[in-house]
Amino acid sequence: MENFPLTLRSLFDRSQSLFAKKEVVSRTSSGIHRYTYADFGRRTKQLSSALQQLGVKPGDRVATFAWNHHWHLExxxxxxxxxxxxHxxxxxLPLEHLVHILNHAEDRFLLVDETLLPIIERIQDQLTTIEGYIVMTDSQELPPTSLHPVYGYENILNSGDPQYAFIDSLNESAPAGLCYTSATTGKPKGVVYSHRGIYLHSLSIGLADTLGLSERDSVMxxxxxxxxNAWGxxxxxxxxxxxxVLPGPAPTPDILLGLIADEKVTIAAxxxxxxxxxLKAQEAINADISSLRAVVCGGSAAPRSLIESYEQRLQVxxxxxxxxxxTCPLVTVARLKSYQEETSLxxxxxxxxxxxxxxxxxDMKIVGPRGEVAWDGKEMGEILLRGAWVATEYYKDERTQESFQDGWFYSGDIAVIDPEGFVKLVDRAKDLVKSxxxxxxxxxxxxxxxxxxxxFEACVVGIPHPKWEERPLAFVVLKDAALQAGDKADLLTFLTDKFAKWWIPDDVIFLHEIPRSSVGKFMKRELREQYQAYFTGN
Structure with a gap:
């Protein structure tokens, strides 16, 4: 067989030869922008040419600081x-983390959204490698900014060659992308994605038993x-x-539902x-979302009640x-096997x-203190992974040895696996309550x-306890703010027929909102720190 290089150029070239008429819809701060894949291809080559004119060479890191829109896609x-x-x-991210990763990556240029300029302006004096800023805006006039030197995206595009020739000799193992973790503890860690890894990960998204992405889809x-990388x-x-369909800057639930209805979105993630x-917004506005064949949910575990609400109430x-x-990021998808569709709802x-x-x-294995766990849905262990789109190290980071050992990536996620091979996350290792x-x-x-x-939402963390080492403490946001703390007993009673007595949280604290990380995950560390003396009274 031919040793055919698996690079992003193959993905791009196919879009140009077969799908030139297909549409990209992009919401920007000034409205809805529409163009075809042919337009996208021409402008993408112009951008490559313009960056080359600015001195960007193979291997250089170029960063983006932007929302989901057509400029980012280019x-x-x-x-x-x-x-x-x-990159x-x-x-x-917090400003100190932004400074760290831009300097650590040694980015040469930064493409920055017009709406996000104030954030970068606050840290520009701490950035040691950035040689220029390219402002993503559809205006020919540059917005006022203290960044220097600064270029307008559309202006540099006009100087680029729409016939620019991409590199023929791209190595499939060469780095194509760089992402940093959101870092709930310590500094963010960089992960490099190769052309080959992204290529094979993209193939996996199209498989019928994963997301089944196809030409017929309208993807948001x-x-x-x-x-x-927006999950690839x-x-x-x-x-x-x-x-x-790219939803642009700070989309609200109403905006998202409107785009689904207007653009006949079939799959959204x-x-x-x-x-x-x-879900809450849809119950209020009742948008026409009948085009949806699926919503994809990841990033953190989705409660069963949310799955049921979409399928039974919204028919999605x-x-x-x-x-x-x-992991680029796709690892598992919860799609039933054919014979499981005969089981009870x-x-x-x-x-x-x-x-x-x-x-x-x-490849995956789940390993506990005594080795690989039984496929019984009960024995817990850490998920270990390896494969074509799994990282083998962190970028220029000594913490590599903690997470990558003997060819396996140690995820830090604790899970069980049932006899059918379905993985269920139990917790992050650091979030298990040890009582x-x-x-x-x-x-x-x-x-x-x-x-x-x-x-509406609930978060549970382990809090130090003088007798049991730790005990679970629940934090709850109620759907109706008028409900009183007297509902605490009702919530704890609600759990008693589902868990052993010693699992039941020792108390429930009602909050207006639960603190979240930059990617929407609960900030359990903040809650642990704030309430660490809750059971000791110190």
Missing amino acids: AYFAIPCMGAVL TVNIR PIVPMFHV LPFASVWFGSKQ GVPTVWTAA PFYHAYGMTE DEQYDTRAAQGLLVPGL GGEWISSLDLENSLMAHPNV
Whole structure:
């Protein structure tokens, strides 16, 4: 067989030869922008040419600091197809983390959204390698900014060659992308994605038993393009010729539902908090979302109650998935096997509330203190992974040895696996509640609490206890703020027939909102620190 290089250029070229008429719809701060894949291709080559004129060379890192829109999509291909490395930067990180990753990556240029200029202006004096800033705006006039030197995106595009020739000799093992973890502890860690890894990961998204992405789809990645490459959806969509709907800056649930209705979106992807908020908004505005064949949910575990709400109340299939920055990210998808569709509805929802089956192309084992765990759905262990799109190290980081050993990536996620091979996350290793020598899953408690009709969100953490080492403490946001703390006993009673007595949280604290990380995950560390003396009174 021919040793054919698996690079992003193949994805791009296919979109140009077969799907030139297909549409990309992009919401910007000034309105809705529409163009075809042919337009996208011409502008992408112009961007590559313009970056080369600015001095960008193969291997250089070029960063983006932007929302989901057509400018960002062009950068997704223009940068790696010229041999440089696309570094997508999380716009929600603390300033100190932004400074760290931009300097650590040694980015030469930064493409920054016009709406996000003030953030970069605050740290520009601390950036040691950036040689220029390119402002993503559809205006020919540059907005006022203290950044220097600064270029307008459309202006430099006009200087670029629409016939620019991408590198023929791209090595499939060469770096194409760079993402950093959101870092709930310590500094963010960089993960490099090769052309080959993204290519094979894109193939996996099109498999019928994963997301089944195809030319017929209208795809809306709500998950940010700065977060693990929007789960790879923009790359795969270009390759397969899917229509793309990019929701732009700070989209609200109403905006997202409007785009689904107007653009006949068939598949959309986001974290559980997005789908919880969209569910609430849909009940109020009743948008026409009948075009949806699936919503994809990942980033953190989705409660069974959320899955049931979408499928039973909105008649929208709900795909539960799992992955990490280090895995590009797709690892598992909760799709039933054919014969499992004959089981009871209750059993089906229990199965689909798990993280699902390992996708083809990866190897996995779940290892506990005594070795690989039994496939009994009970014995807990850490998920270990390896495969074509799993990282083998962190970028220039000594912490590599902690997570990558003997060819395996140690995920830090604790899970069980049932006899059918369905993986169910129990917790992050650091979030398990260790009480009286036994483990308690905060995720299981959270999911059960969120099934209560009065609960909007719930978070459970382990708090130091003088007798039991740790005890679970529940934090709850109620759907109706008028409900009183007297509902505490009702919530705890709600759990008693679902868990052993020693699993039940010792108390419930009602909050207006639960603190979240930059990618929408609960900030359990903050709650642990704030309430660490709750059971000791110190």
